[in-house]
Amino acid sequence: MLELRLVQGSLLKKVLESIKDLVNDANFDCSATGFSLQAMDSSHVALVALLLRSEGFEHYRCDRNISMGMNLTNMAKMLKCAGNDDIITIKADDGSDTVTFMFESPTQDKIADFEMKLMDIDSEHLGIPEAEYHAIVRMPSAEFGRICKDLSSIGDTVVISVTKEGVKFSTRGDIGTANIVCRQNTTVDKPEEATVIEMNEPVSLTFALRYLNSFTKASPLSNTVTISLSSELPVVVEYKIAEMGYVRYYLAPKIEEDEEETKP
């Protein structure tokens, strides 16, 4: 028996919007501690990890660990039917092949039940080791979204380099080049507008803008975004969900031929 009641229903809608472009089908894993998902895009270049901790739900009951395979497009279709102020409850019986989304209007005068078929998804779960990153940049999520959008009109890839001066996003395309530098800036009125750069080592990596652009779909979830970079690891783009968890995206860098590793 699974029953998760989320007062802030719009949050689940936003979460779905943030991952459905990247992944078509995924397994949602429920355990006593929370509601989570890990899925790779079809080309195995990007990975999304979602966690909604049980404490964030008004009511959280999960008797045993279950994994529910869902088509995210269909799930998003159903969640679109929920109003922004609605309370959403996710329900599933043990051994059932369906999941039910219940939407209650805040005034309790309308209750809608949507039942969705589950699917068997054969997916690989990747082990993501905890790592120390060379550089961590925290900046307003809207700003990051804007940069990615602007750069993708010029080129396909972005070089993100972090130095003492700040973080530089640069691209080049057929029509020319673009460079955007963001300096550390903590003297703002609101803390979420700050740009904070923690750097242990300068780092510079190349990424496909297409993926970064789809990550920025999570901007409505959080005012700030944290970008963690290390020269040997995929970049992590994290959007924190207040008091509940996070949506994290991992993206494999582009690798220059000559420094390519020989592992399979």
Added chain:
Amino acid sequence: MGIKGLMKLLADNAPSGMKEQKFESYFGRKIAIDASMSIYQFLIVVGRSGTEMLTNEAGETTSHLVGMFSRTIRLLEAGIKPVYVFDGKPPDLKKQELAKRYSRREDATDDLAKATESGNKEDIEKFSKRTVKVTSQHNDDCKKLLRLMGVPAVEVSWKYSHSGSRVSFRWLLLKQRLSVLHFARQKRHVYAVASEDMDSLTFGAPKFLRHLMDPSSKKIPVMEFDISKVLEGLELSMDQFIDLCILCGCDYCDSIRGIGPQTALKLVRQHGSMESILENINKERYQIPDDWPYEEARRLFKEPLVVTDDEQTELKWAAPDEEGLVNFLVKENGFNIDRVTKAIEKIKTAKNKSSQGRLESFFKPVSTSAPVKRKGTKCVLVSPSPVTKFKTLSLRSRPGVLGRLIFPSLELGSNYSMPLFRHFCFGI
């Protein structure tokens, strides 16, 4: 060709071991491709109708170049890093073997002449296919083309100290395919082997792709086989799987009358090994051929006697040599200059694509369901440690072992089981 009925058996019993993949999803992967087989396919398929072949001004065939050029570009555009594996010089064949081989093609040539006279189009098509042969000239042309395109071509040769009369020509042809597979095993950084032949699995290619080289117009998805999952699905060990394939009937060894893939699987599951099957089987119902070299076939699957040329171990995908390509294709072989320059542009843009990394090279999958035992099998298959390598080498150098490779039954009337190879020939 390959293992009889294996494809269907796998589809029924181990569906998780095979999956259809989009051609595009192999970007960034290094894939070993059997060059000789591809060239042969190009000669058959590209621009040939009846006895007419695509030729340059001097009348030399260019089908293989057209095919190699366009297919390779297609791979590169998808971000795949192909490695073409050529075989080195075949060992000296006994005269009688040479004679046999030529007489077969001469038969076909005669038939072709007859068919041309009578004007039977179907026959012309059929027999002209059979007269197609891959010469060392074709191989050299393709190697040159690949070098100019910046695609690595590796030459693999096999150690072969025994040229006794018992070793038939067919056996040599088979070995040449093994060289590709073995190459993939030694070079772990090749992700998969592309071949059309099901017995690639039996040779322990960890991942094996079918239909990769099919023309895009056919729109056939690539079929990926994962040996560890196949074994899991069949509930067999690798050794048992090899026995299963031998029972089903492979190219090296005839099958037992009355035993098909389903029965074979049942027997292997029930008895566990070939020895105990042979002990327990109903001898009246199933006639085991007197001279049934299953042990040799088994050894052959496990240890193909192939060595790679160690000097060429480094695989590099370089930038294309534009001037060289134009010279070679346009001036020497009559290609259209516009097509070639466009293609060169494609190669250059494709370079960029193949540099995208994959998450798997950073994060390893954690399998939660696979039993420990299966994982052990997988490890052995995927990582030929220096120790095993040494072992195969030492076996190779032991003269006694080679002497025991007796394959008299290779001539057993299954001529039609491998039509592609019947007239496969290298100018020596």
